[in-house]
Amino acid sequence: RRVVTKDVRGRQIVGDPRVTFLSVRSGMYVQDDIKLKGLTLSPGLRYSIQNLVNDRTAFEPRFGFTWSPRANGSTVLRGSIGWFHGFIPEPLYEQTLRIDGQRQREYIIRNPSYPDPGDLSGLPPSAVNRYLLGEDFHLQQNFRWSAGVDQVVSPRLRFNVLYNWIHLQEQPRGVNLNPLVNGVRIDPNYGNVIASVTDTQIKRHEVVVNSTFSLAAPSPALNQARFNWRRMNVQAGYTFVKPRNNSDGWFAVPPTGNVEDD
Secondary structure, eight states: OOOOOOOOEEEEEEEOOOOOOOOOEEEEEEEOOEEETTEEEEEEEEEEEETTSOOOOOEEEEEEEEEOOSTTOOEEEEEEEEEEEEOOOHHHHHHHHHSSSSSEEEEEEESOOSSOOOOGGGSOGGGEEEEEEOTTOOOEEEEEEEEEEEEEEETTEEEEEEEEEEEEEEEEEEEESSOEETTEESSTTOSOEEEEEEEEEEEEEEEEEEEEEESSOOOGGGGTSSOOGGGOEEEEEEEEEEEEESOOSTTOOOTTSOGGGO
């Protein structure tokens, strides 16, 4: 006979949930549009900064162009490439202030009773988790390039196709600073001490197709009547997105401890 046992765990947070902090997101940028015959060039540079993160390297160059190779403008080619940054989410930072093991304590309770999980004062310190911000936490990086075409097939039909390749880097995930070593915590005053660090990534492919079909060609006669059903148009679109990532969240610790396995 095989006996199966289950280790059921509950989570309860106790303490003072009130925190106060100031989040300032700032960005400065310069950009210019250089217009030539049928061609527009758009170079630019942005700098981002946030007071909650000790990262002062968020320079973001970018460049785009729009080219109409035909005199009638029926075909327009577009392209862009650039670096971007994402700010730290305020709820992430708030959690590191609240559940720090002092202001609020997160208890992990094995096999809790219901609805009252019991007296928490009898739990050992190793049942208390805490969360903090890693020392090397950076603003999230976003490198992307895109290419597209707008095409007028006829006065009644036009479509556009856009492809985006996006590489999100410096994404947050969790690392346990207080793991079990030979069954003993490094710091016996806490259980898991989860720091949010930025060393994961997301690679994303996107294809967007849109088309518009007008029931009648543009004409001044269409605007004479208050209502004209020929002014209606039919729009159709398709979007394909394929992302791959190796992080499951701000404080999610890889099961093997190594993000290369995810």
